[in-house]
Amino acid sequence: MSDSSVSDTVREAILAFQAEPGGLMPALWAVQNVLGYIPEEEVPTIAKAMNQSVAEVHGVISFYHDFKSRPPAAHTVKICRAEACQAMGGRRLQAFAEQQLGVEFDQASSSAVALESVYCLGLCACAPAAMVDGKLVAKLDEDRLATILAGLHGKGANNG
Ligand code: FES
Structure with missing residues (x-):
């Protein structure tokens, strides 16, 4: 435009x-x-x-946090940062996501993938949990997250 x-x-x-x-x-x-x-x-x-x-x-x-000053990212990865997910390796997963994407949680970025915090997705029994472009992901680990992120890059996202 x-x-x-x-x-x-x-x-x-x-x-x-x-x-x-x-x-x-x-x-x-x-x-x-x-x-x-x-x-x-x-x-x-x-x-x-x-x-x-x-x-x-x-x-x-x-x-107002909901107002955005930059165009929205092509993809959104929301990782649960609540207690049950933290107890199941969530902190390590969060650090891995930040490192892989080169962005911090909830920070405006020019990256094609936005990394957002969420506090419970109702999947506590299958922690750690995430939501990728609106789709729930349970029992997430670093290998699965790497595969998911590679898939997003295949859909037109690029890191930077
Ligand atoms: S605490 Fe993560 S899904 Fe409930």
Whole structure:
């Protein structure tokens, strides 16, 4: 999508909320729903349209964890960091995942694979557990995780 096309998309997404009191939150959600994130370079446009300061809009985006300032990764690996999984080798698995992907948990990154924390997936009896692109994985170990990550790279992800 070209820069002007992104700008047009943002303007269109927020149009319905400009006259609404308290319209900033729904306007930001509208942008994220359309683009998958809220482009940094569009914040001044959003601020002007919503009659807010750039700092105020930045403040809202950074306060709410669900707002993304970067395009979403092509793949998401969520690894359970709760107790039962920790007790079954979860910490070692977490370190392995960070090392393999070259990203830290829950950090914005340009990697094609996002690494996210989750606290219990309901698979405690089959720990450690993870969710890869929405699919549950039980009894995960480093070998299986390496195979899964290699498969993601085969689907268009690359590490860096
Ligand atoms: S603690 Fe990990 S799935 Fe429940």
